[in-house]
Amino acid sequence: MAYWLMKSEPDVFGYDDLVSNKREGWDGIRNYQARNFLREMRKGDQFIFYHSNATPPGVAGIGKIVGEAEPDPKQFDPSSKYFDPASKPTDPRWDWVTVAPVKKLRYIPLDELRTMPELVDCRLLARGNRLSVMPLTPDEFEAIVAAGSPKRRTAG
DNA sequence: GCCAACGTTGGC
DNA sequence: GCCAACGTTGGC
Numbered sequence: 001m002a003y004w005l006m007k008s009e010p011d012v013f014g015y016d017d018l019v020s021n022k023r024e025g026w027d028g029i030r031n032y033q034a035r036n037f038l039r040e041m042r043k044g045d046q047f048i049f050y051h052s053n054a055t056p057p058g059v060a061g062i063g064k065i066v067g068e069a070e071p072d073p074k075q076f077d078p079s080s081k082y083f084d085p086a087s088k089p090t091d092p093r094w095d096w097v098t099v100a101p102v103k104k105l106r107y108i109p110l111d112e113l114r115t116m117p118e119l120v121d122c123r124l125l126a127r128g129n130r131l132s133v134m135p136l137t138p139d140e141f142e143a144i145v146a147a148g149s150p151k152r153r154t155a156g
Numbered sequence: 157g158c159c160a161a162c163g164t165t166g167g168c
Numbered sequence: 169g170c171c172a173a174c175g176t177t178g179g180c
Binding site for chain 1: 164165166167
Binding site: 031032033127128129130 | 174
């Protein structure tokens with residue numbers, strides 16, 4: 001299983017919206033590198049749902065891939081902000097994946113993510129990073145999940 | 157193929 | 169709202 005991180009602006013679509021909707025097409029990816037990562041995603045892969053342009057920005061929960069990449073229908077919809085007049089139905093340029101919620105996490109603000117030693121190499125924290133879809137190593141994924149989960153006590 | 161202009165992302 | 173970073177576009 002592979003692990004990913006995907007950004008969304010909570011004013012547009014946040015983790016709680018995913019919980020309400022149960023599943024959703026992850027639309028609007030208009031960057032080739034991000035699209036190529038979408039195409040590598042497989043059913044069952046899990047991802048960290050990151051809130052960008054939020055106050056503060058940070059991690060909100062865990063999601064999973066329930067439908068693999070297929071053409072994003074909004075690229076053909078002239079009324080959509082994601083309309084791409086250069087994309088042809090015979091040769092679609094942009095894809096989406098279908099996602100579902102797994103577990104809401106304690107909100108982990110960006111400032112806290114920056115203190116985590118497991119994330120020093122994570123592209124999310126690189127200066128000037130703008131990529132909205134990126135792979136995570138299993139260690140990075142697990143570290144984020146652990147940071148957002150209730151502390152476990154040992155018996156006794 | 158270079159590179160300046162432009163648009164978008166995203167933290168602050 | 170500002171601005172740094174950086175991907176894309178388009179002239180040449």
